[in-house]
Amino acid sequence: ARAMGADRGILIQTDEDVEPLAVAKLLAKVAEEEQPGLIILGKQAIDDDSNQTGQMLGQLLGWAQGTFASKVEIAGERVKVTREIDGGLETVDLKLPAIVTTDLRLNEPRYATLPNIMKAKTKPVAKKTVADYGVDVTPRLKTLKVVEPAKRQAGIKVGSVDELVEKLKGMGVA
Template sequence: MKIIVPVKRVLDYNVKPRVKADGTGVDLANVKMSMNPFDEIAIEEAVRLKEKGAATEVVVVTIGVPKAETDVLLTARAMGADRAILIVSEDEVEPLGVAKLLKAVCDEEQPGLVILGKQAIDDDSNQTGQMLAALLGWPQGTFANKVEVTGERIVVTREVDGGLETVDLKAPAIVTTDLRLNEPRYATLPNIMKAKSKPVAKKTVADYGIDVAPRLKTLKVVEPAKRQAGVKVADVDELIGKLKVLGVAK
C-alpha cells in the first residue's frame, strides 16, 4: 500500500505572529517557517505503518514556495518519507484548491491511503481532508486517535465530543490526524544528510490545469485585544460585590 502525506509550510509555532501594518495579513518576512505540527504527526504515522509492513512507500506532497523543498520536504524525508512532490505556487492556495490538486496527485499516484493533519495552525480551516475525500469519493476517518491497517481494511478510532468513535474504512481512504495519535520522531542530522539523496519531483499548479483562484477575500487582520490586568480584593464580600456589578453574580 502506498501512502501519500500532504504537508504545509507554516509560521513556526514558537514564533509570535505579527500583523502587517496595513492589516492585510500576518507578516512572514524574515521569520522561521516549519512544518505544520499536525502534518508531522501524519508523517510519523505513515512511517510507522511502513515499518510494520502495512505500507510499501510513503510519498510526501506540499503546495507552496520553492523554499519548502529545503525545509519541510527535507524534514519529511529525514523522518522517513521515501520521496517528495513539490507543487510550486508563490500565492497561497485555499483549502478547496489544495484538495483539487491533491486529487490530481492521487489520480496519478493511486495510493491506498492518504494521511494528513486535521488542520493547519495558520488558518485552522480543518477542511482539506474532508474536501479531498468528497472529491475522490473515498471514505474518511477524521480526528484520528488510533489507526490500524489490515490488508484493505483501515480501522480508525476518532476523537469526538462525546468520547471516542471507531470507524472501519475500506482502502483507498482518507485519514486526518489528531494530537494524541502519536509522538513524531526527531529528524536527526545523519537522517537529514541521507534525505538529501531522496528524490523530489517539482511541478507547478499549471501542470495540473486546475483553477486555484481564491474565492475568499481577507478584509482585515487585527491582533487580539490585550488582556487587562486583574485586581485584588480584600475579602469574599468585595469579590461578590464586583461580580454583581459585572452581572455574573446575583
C-alpha cells in the first residue's frame, strides 16, 4: 500500500487467530484515532471467506455502508456506491464517513513500480499490539471437526421425458 501511495501504515501484531468481529473492533479503534472519511475494505477475507468484517465495522462505528462496490464516486460529503444485484445494478448514496466493501469489478489492479517500492521502505509503519487498543481477540468460535462431503453417486441417462418424469416421481421429486 505504501508503494502505491499510502503515506504511512499501521501494523497490529498478534499471534492469535483473529475472527472477523475482533478485526472489526480493532479497525473501529483505529478509525476513532485516525478519523478517516472513508474506509475501503475487501469483500471477503482469504482465511475464512466470511464477508463479515465490513458490515460489523459499519455497525460498530454507526457509519453508512455500501457493500460489494463495483463503482465508487465521491462528491463533497457524499459517496455513491454502485453494486451488482440479481436484477442489474443498484446505486446507493451514502453520507460520509462511510464504509465501502469492494467487488472485483471495482477497478483494474495497479501494480507497484520498483522506484515506489524502494521509496515505500522509508515510509513509517507504526507497530501496535492488540493490547494497545484494549480489544479482546479471544476466539468465540471453536471448530469441532471438518469432514469431506460424501461422494456423489453416478447419474443415470434416460431416453425420454416420460422416463425422466417417472424416475423423478420414484425419487419423490415430481
